[in-house]
Amino acid sequence: MDAQKLDALRHSAAHMLAAAVLELYPGTKLAIGPTIENGFYYDFKFPDGVSLSENDLPKIEEKMKEIAKGGHEFKRKEVTVPAAKDFEKDQPFKLELIDEFAKESKTLTLYESGPFTDLCRGGHAENTKEIPLDGLKLQKLAGAYWRGSEKNLMLTRIYGLLFATKKELNEHLAMLEEAKKRDHKKLGKELDLFTFSETVGKGLPLWTEKGATIRRELERFIVDEEIRRGYLHVRTPDIAKLDLYKKSGHYPHYKDSMYAPIVIEEEEFMLRPMTCPHHFELYLRTPHSYRELPMRIAELAQLYRYEQSGELSGLQRVRTFCLADAHIICASEEQAVAEIGKALDLIEYIAGVFGLVHGTEYWYRFSLGDRANSEKYYKNDAGWDKAENLLRAHLKFRNSHFVEAPGEAAFYGPKVDIQMKNVNGKEDTAFTVQYDLCMPERFDLKYNAEDGTEKRTFVVHRSSIGAIERIMAFLIEHYAGAFPLWLSPVQVVLTPVSEKHVDGAKKLMEEFKKVGIRVAIDDADESVGKKVRNAAKQKIPYIVVVGDKEIAGEDWMIRVRGQEDQMKMSKADFVAKVLLEIKERV
């Protein structure tokens, strides 16, 4: 079924939902009922004394189906504003909408479908019979402010799913079920990786030792790999004078995502929302020769961007994050495009370490400049043309999976967005590699060319893995908390059979620690079975039950995460195997 048709069916289903609610709960006031990805919702103000729970949804769903089966045609009626107001006289939210629509048009439209008529711009099925009732499910309830503002009344939103077939609905429900299990907020708590504190503030995660261990391994991996590839890792301050962002030209564009300035001795300081101007100031400390270019200035940079409290979500949307950032100062357009290629090589290497497949699990979006939009487009037509043509040719040359996206570029140049699907099946831009036509001018970035003249540089902005917080959210869900060995906070757990094996287990623990294996001991006063189950719940890769035989040096029986059969192996072989797997990041 094509997307437009499906959308029309979802819209029609929203009307059925309102019709069902009005039959079951007379006197309910209707707000709006648009379609969304996978379905639709409708916002209601229920009569006083009526308080819905999720248990009421099947009943409403039944009523919806009953009405739809009636086979009502959707009939369009054009009416004047006063007529529309008269029709909706008992519906205060609709009256507010009419007043607003009346600013644009003198006539409005109503859509009638059997017992129910709604103020509506249209886009429906011909007949309510067309709605694929097998693919329908009322999903959940939520609170929602009228017009999205917390100053307004809180309404009740009912969400519905609608797919063309029962099979598609079931697949979607199964995916949601799996996503729920993998939800990083849920797993973050169960595995004790991070927490939030009301006193510290919203959107500011506190990482426990376990979560911080994963972060540290990840960060060291990225930093070391980047250094290996010729990046110069630097450290620049997380605050700077407002002047810096005025100089870079970010201030007017990014003002709304920056926090308010802090005044120190009559100067205004900002929490930095981006790293680039900091790296440019560092570049400017001395003159540079063409021999030094391309200069790849990298940093794990803490950035601060304003997010509304309503938008905050676990590690996915936070108020401060650590970006694996870099700015590559180049001598020519060709060098810049080659560097973008190398950045993509790095990204593909890292994605490979996480087992992500290019083309299906992540791909590129080549975002082009909108030359008509002077707000979002830094004027330099020839520069954009050259950059876009070189980049397109490069993406084709390397056989990248990419789609073109006109008008999605940054204001200073075209970019390659790294697109990913999260466990909810939603596509998202994870991070970007950008070509910059503007900053070299603003910061007067130059180099001494081979011919003895001073020349303007070109700049590439890129991330290799995005924000650490966000990739952590992604990885927790990607691995469902069962991190590969090198990232696991506890790699091996030793569970002594009884009190008398605790000392022996402790000695073994020291041996493992000494060679750099993250090992824990579970000496709680519980049965071995319970302890093994606990360790499995914590998704620890290897569990060793330590009894007389293990201490005596006989072969060990090792429980491997996700495997039925235990692994039989000498202690020395096991240690060697663990160390090798850590080193190879398998």
Added chain:
Amino acid sequence: MDAQKLDALRHSAAHMLAAAVLELYPGTKLAIGPTIENGFYYDFKFPDGVSLSENDLPKIEEKMKEIAKGGHEFKRKEVTVPAAKDFEKDQPFKLELIDEFAKESKTLTLYESGPFTDLCRGGHAENTKEIPLDGLKLQKLAGAYWRGSEKNLMLTRIYGLLFATKKELNEHLAMLEEAKKRDHKKLGKELDLFTFSETVGKGLPLWTEKGATIRRELERFIVDEEIRRGYLHVRTPDIAKLDLYKKSGHYPHYKDSMYAPIVIEEEEFMLRPMTCPHHFELYLRTPHSYRELPMRIAELAQLYRYEQSGELSGLQRVRTFCLADAHIICASEEQAVAEIGKALDLIEYIAGVFGLVHGTEYWYRFSLGDRANSEKYYKNDAGWDKAENLLRAHLKFRNSHFVEAPGEAAFYGPKVDIQMKNVNGKEDTAFTVQYDLCMPERFDLKYNAEDGTEKRTFVVHRSSIGAIERIMAFLIEHYAGAFPLWLSPVQVVLTPVSEKHVDGAKKLMEEFKKVGIRVAIDDADESVGKKVRNAAKQKIPYIVVVGDKEIAGEDWMIRVRGQEDQMKMSKADFVAKVLLEIKERV
């Protein structure tokens, strides 16, 4: 010579300086002339048209000596305020001082010494002859605002050194000369370790790749060593709601060193000035058992503290710094004191890695509570008694070098300060280990005891190495920029003999890189001699000149930093030696 006597001589010399200036530059206005460590200064407003340079200092010094040799007695004269004003009628700064002193006393004192009389509270030699002229040297000129405020007139300050003997003066001058060479601001620039940018802001260092490399090695060393010793390394946000610092009680005490709040959606957020409340909030996420204690929560924490721009100095005094911080949650006073002991073990281990000797190069200051000062003293007499007694006993037991310092404790408990001498010979508290009697109450920190009851915890605050910026300043000066191999940003430099050896050198570079050695190649179009001198100036530990023989695989001749003789060795042996030295941090 006793300190009081020497101070009186320095004060007398300040009078001689003013006398000399008045003779040489009639019409000069006098401000103040106190003694300072190692000498004295006097602030002057010279007549219009007179502009002093350092070249004028010998002449003034000669005149001072000439006057002093005159053998004038210091004569005290008590005068009324009007008489004092009349005497100083041509000295506007003195008149301002008289008005101020007049608030406290009706009579003032003048000190006459031959040709010169000054408004002065006294503390002089008997006779100007006593001033040890051999130990006198006018040191430098500086600008200084009248009364230290930039709203006032800028005066000229002349600094003088005065020691009891010529030998002591010369020793001091030699130390200053050495300190100048080792100055971290100077070396930081010469070795390209860090820089500052006016546009980014004062007190906010930007670390180059080389400086950031040293930091990274240092930070990883600290983190890994702490983890090895059972610390749990976490990550908590650098901003938090003001509420958090009100809850901790820091806010009234630390208000002046905190930056102004940032308002986000009607809540006030602060750049954190300390880590402790963040760690306590993390501890509070779940209940804890006595089995988990002591729990050593550690973090490399970015902190923000207000420093006046006039107080900023290189890496030593900055506006944000990264503290190697930890908070140890303990089950009893005894456990807390044992943990302080373990923290001192760690500190002594780290100091040992840097070759610092306990007792001479660093020692402890045991800071006790001032029970009379209710501002600085958290009221809990029994708690302080027990903590101070246990700590004192522990410091004695471990044979630590320590001095006791009554009244120097933190407001929440006694502490052990780690005292060091910097290259200027100045003693400084590098960082501290603190016993906390207060926070466990404020944050209601509890644990489930073995007997089934809930009990109050005890807390130790400690650093292992202090602020990274500050220890970097210290280490740059301590090593005079010649960092040990493991910290050197470039460990080995390859200098090809000629153009035709560049490719061979590059291949060697890749071999070195692969095994984790930080190697650079100097392929500039310059003579080998020049390149070797450049590398030596950059204090690179090993220099290898790469010619036909080196590429062919014959034994290498290696230049070792600080050694006359070259070292002859096969490539394989050299690589093994370098790797071993890095690993052992020699």
